[in-house]
Amino acid sequence: MGAAHDDGTRATGHHSEVTLTVNGTPHTLHLDHRRVLLDVLREDLGLTGSKKGCDHGQCGACTALVDGRRVNSCLLLAVTLDGCEVITVEGLTDGAGEPHPLQRAFLDRDAFQCGYCTPGQICSAVGVLAEAEAGHPSHVTDPATAPGRPVALDAAEIRERLSGNLCRCGAYPRIVEAVEDVI
């Protein structure tokens, strides 16, 4: 790890063609290597559900699902995602346009105030449900729990697993209740 510097001699270009399937629709884009997924979603594809909060992977407002896993889209260079399947909050509804059960639960529980963090909270919660089902432990899971079995999500598990999604309004109690409604 030497000091940060620039060799300035790279012969290849600074753009690449990238194919992303976003909410089921393939898109082939000619992208500057510097573009992150969040900006491509919002600016190129008009999918403004994913929000830019901190832009440094600290707030979770940009959370989307890439190949089924929740990630911070602000830290993912789009060029690295060629061939990947991306789901954003806009893609969580079913074919008939019905909201995802988590979206419905957030509405029923009034699990937001300003709503800015909500798409990230919901995408993150979708990821949480899949991770728990796959047996992924968390910091608060009893280490003696047998590997490979689904982890039951209580309020402490939900709070820990959603800790990467900040809510400046402090709607956490209702966010936890909304997630509890769908498990």
Next chain:
Amino acid sequence: MKPFGYLRAGTVREAAEALAEHPGARCLGGGTNLVDLMKLGVERPGLLVDVSRLPLDTVEELPDGSVRVGATVRNSDLAAHPLVRDRYPVLSQALLAGASGQLRNAATTGGNLLQRTRCPHFQDLSKPCNKRTPGTGCAAREGTHRDHAVLGHSEQCVATHPSDMAVALAALDARVELDDGRTTRDLPADRFHRLPGDHPERDTEIRPGELVTGVVLPAATASLPSAYRKARDRASYAFALASVAAVLRTSEDGTVVHVGLAFGALAHKPWRAERAEAALRGGPATEDAFARAVERELEAARPLRDNGYKVPLARNLAVDVLTRLATARNRTGTTEEDS
């Protein structure tokens, strides 16, 4: 962010050759730290060598009973892997104590080892920093340094290494595999990271053109009682103020047979508590003995103006974790005798 070229490496050799050919190149794993540093202007690579799709994404048991973790295994998958949860619980616990679910899904094993300090002065181009730009000075030594090192720091640098995972690897006697495309070598995990000395710009012993290809967890520490405990400013999703990884094996009569102890967030590298380990080996596994040994280790601490709290915090964490491990072992022993 400066424009850069992009190469998706198909083989380790291809990646190593690109790194050797382009001194301004950087390896890209999950990008959770590197992309952030590029946004901040701290890193300005001319070429990114994407190693995230190299075929190094498996956790496998080797014939000698050790477990090899590929460099591109994601932190979340490593923490959840049955071999890790069963045999090296301290590693699973350390990984799960770090970052957030989203970040762990992206972050790789190799990238976790190679992540840079979160010293705010290192990340702020308006501040002097010997690690970022050698020779410019250190803004932390007399500035904001509540989170900084108490052990092994130098006039040049008081930064800490932020990894939780690496602390567990040090306590487990893991080894880090390196490959420059022609030859491979490995290093003990607790010798992979460096103390700052006069060259704080060098975080690790990795050589130009080398890649981290994996980590080997030894058979010798498999299935020993082990645990990780981390103190931080909030209950989740924060870097450590101090942390401890401990591996402890005691005999039937309560004597320490094996102990591996490492601290996080106290130094420029995971701090292997070799003095404490030597003091404990062959002695009684009691709270008093743990306290004396840990205090002996921490005699070397040289806190800065505002981080003296770390010394008693680390002491208490270590004594607590070791005592719990010793007690759990005794309880298990009793149960076995009773049944």
